[in-house]
Amino acid sequence: MLIVLTNDDGIHSEKIxxxxxxxxxxxxxxxxxxxxxxxxxxxxxxxxxxxxEKIDEFNxxxxxxxxxxxxxxxxxxxxxxxxxxxxxxxGYNIGIDTRYSxxxxxxxxxxxxxxxSLAVSADRKGNTILERDLEKTLQYIFDNDLxxxxxxLNVNFAREKFVESKGIxxxxxxxxxxxxxxxxxxxxxxxxxxxxxxxxxPVDSDAYSYKEGYTSISKxxx
Numbered sequence: 412m413l414i415v416l417t418n419d420d421g422i423h424s425e426k427i428x429x430x431x432x433x434x435x436x437x438x439x440x441x442x443x444x445x446x447x448x449x450x451x452x453x454x455x456x457x458x459x460x461x462x463x464e465k466i467d468e469f470n471x472x473x474x475x476x477x478x479x480x481x482x483x484x485x486x487x488x489x490x491x492x493x494x495x496x497x498x499x500x501x502g503y504n505i506g507i508d509t510r511y512s513x514x515x516x517x518x519x520x521x522x523x524x525x526x527x528s529l530a531v532s533a534d535r536k537g538n539t540i541l542e543r544d545l546e547k548t549l550q551y552i553f554d555n556d557l558x559x560x561x562x563x564l565n566v567n568f569a570r571e572k573f574v575e576s577k578g579i580x581x582x583x584x585x586x587x588x589x590x591x592x593x594x595x596x597x598x599x600x601x602x603x604x605x606x607x608x609x610x611x612x613p614v615d616s617d618a619y620s621y622k623e624g625y626t627s628i629s630k631x632x633x
Contacts, residue, residue: 416431450502450512478520497528504530509584540576582629
């Protein structure tokens with residue numbers, strides 16, 4: 412299996428390094444990731460071209476966005492991957508965040524090119540559950556033939572507070588409502604947000620799985 416691995420946290424992210432090691436059990440991995448942090452870039456791309464650094468045959472640092480990374484694999488290297496994996500992201504991508512996420516954006520760009528794709532996210536507070544569940548979750552996806560070029564699979568692991576995932580749930584993306592509490596300091600505004608309390612979460616939603624300690628897998632189309 413030929414796998415292209417990217418992310419939005421940057422090529423030196425601890426989580427992408429671990430993800431690469433696990434993916435190498437399933438095939439040949441090209442890591443093509445942003446040189447710098449590119450979170451919340453969604454499907455943005457660099458107009459007019461971008462520079463890249465070849466670290467070695469299988470590792471490239473891109474001076475651009477996660478979407479640029481997928482474009483570089485497709486056009487720059489001429490790769491025809493069996494799978495494009497974006498992540499593992501340092502932080503969750505559920506609900507409305509899937510529309511802002513550079514992690515998900517890279518998966519959607521791969522979908523646009525006609526490739527099977529997977530976006531993966533985990534708790535920024537640690538790697539315990541990621542290290543326990545990544546390989547077996549990938550195996551679950553392969554064994555159940557969940558991959559398709561018609562959608563991107565969006566995987567979010569259980570939170571570190573649960574110590575271990577309660578299991579895997581196939582979910583739908585659900586828009587949890589936030590309230591924004593802006594803080595203005597000098598000429599800088601920080602639009603902090605928090606969940607609106609008391610919302611009913613559908614049991615088939617990614618938000619419910621996040622709250623209850625499950626690993627969620629959702630299908631996202633462009």
